Amino acid sequence: MSHPSELISAYLDGELHGKELATLTKHLSSCGRCAAELEDMQRVRSAVRSLPVLEVPGGLVPEADPVVVPLRQNRGFLVGAAAAIVAVVIAVAAALAPDPGSVSIDELNSRFGARASLDPAFGPAKIVEPAVFGE
Amino acid sequence: MESIPLTWEEVARVYGRKIYNFAYRLTGNPADANDLVQEVLLRVRRGLANYQPGSFEGWLWRITRNAFLDDVRKKQRRPTAPLPDEVDRWDLASAEGADIEYARLSLGDDIQKALLELPVDFREAVVLCDVVGLSYEEIAAAVAVPIGTVRSRIHRGRKMLRDLLS
Numbered sequence: 436m437s438h439p440s441e442l443i444s445a446y447l448d449g450e451l452h453g454k455e456l457a458t459l460t461k462h463l464s465s466c467g468r469c470a471a472e473l474e475d476m477q478r479v480r481s482a483v484r485s486l487p488v489l490e491v492p493g494g495l496v497p498e499a500d501p502v503v504v505p506l507r508q509n510r511g512f513l514v515g516a517a518a519a520i521v522a523v524v525i526a527v528a529a530a531l532a533p534d535p536g537s538v539s540i541d542e543l544n545s546r547f548g549a550r551a552s553l554d555p556a557f558g559p560a561k562i563v564e565p566a567v568f569g570e
Numbered sequence: 571m572e573s574i575p576l577t578w579e580e581v582a583r584v585y586g587r588k589i590y591n592f593a594y595r596l597t598g599n600p601a602d603a604n605d606l607v608q609e610v611l612l613r614v615r616r617g618l619a620n621y622q623p624g625s626f627e628g629w630l631w632r633i634t635r636n637a638f639l640d641d642v643r644k645k646q647r648r649p650t651a652p653l654p655d656e657v658d659r660w661d662l663a664s665a666e667g668a669d670i671e672y673a674r675l676s677l678g679d680d681i682q683k684a685l686l687e688l689p690v691d692f693r694e695a696v697v698l699c700d701v702v703g704l705s706y707e708e709i710a711a712a713v714a715v716p717i718g719t720v721r722s723r724i725h726r727g728r729k730m731l732r733d734l735l736s
């Protein structure tokens with residue numbers, strides 16, 4: 436008798452359909468060996484599924500959404516200012532970084548760039564001085 | 571129509587835990603899992619710019635398992651991995667049974683150890699199925715193999731686990 440044992444896991448996972456499903460179901464009703472394997476696979480499957488779900492260590496994934504401040508009038512100014520802040524943040528961060536190789540500009544741009552344009556704490560009035568960024 | 575996360579931060583927030591658990595179960599330790607998650611997020615950030623609308627999860631898991639595979643290849647090129655260290659870690663683990671947080675984490679230690687004994691292809695298939703919860707079709711897309719291969723890897727992987735755990 437040939438044993439369609441490769442179908443057993445797919446059967447457990449609800450991934451068996453049509454003719455194959457019928458074949459296996461019929462076979463299981465008359466084959467002790469495959470029925471035993473089905474039980475084994477069920478046990479292993481629940482064991483792996485019962486592994487505790489681990490929480491992501493802090494800091495690995497960015498936290499809560501920054502508050503989105505709608506850009507009202509002076510949109511051009513705000514966007515320009517945000518870009519200028521990004522440039523300053525990058526320049527400062529790059530200058531302060533102990534090992535330039537460990538910090539990519541791309542990384543900083545992406546991390547602080549989004550904050551600078553969305554986070555009110557990065558308000559342009561506090562940081563942008565006309566002497567530096569005026570026309 | 572599937573909605574696509576717009577920023578890598580959103581991807582990280584929505585999928586971070588799944589990616590971390592995938593990474594942890596495949597590598598078996600927090601340091602490697604952290605590295606892998608960071609690498610995946612970096613690739614997501616670079617890739618989002620050229621992302622073509624389609625199955626976002628398919629795209630994400632392809633990136634994730636490719637990052638894992640690159641990591642495995644990189645480590646294989648290294649001269650002998652420090653295996654004794656690995657053993658010490660497990661010994662230490664069982665000695666610290668009193669610690670409640672650890673006790674929670676070590677629940678399933680034997681299963682984790684058995685997973686690490688599986689050849690990479692089988693470990694990956696089982697973890698994507700039973701830890702991440704992907705369908706066979708999604709696994710086939712992520713791993714870029716026919717669905718029949720996924721089916722066989724999952725079944726053989728589980729049989730190996732049974733033998734290791736018995």
Ligand SMILES: [Zn+2]
Nearest residue numbers: 438466468469
């Ligand atoms: Zn049989």
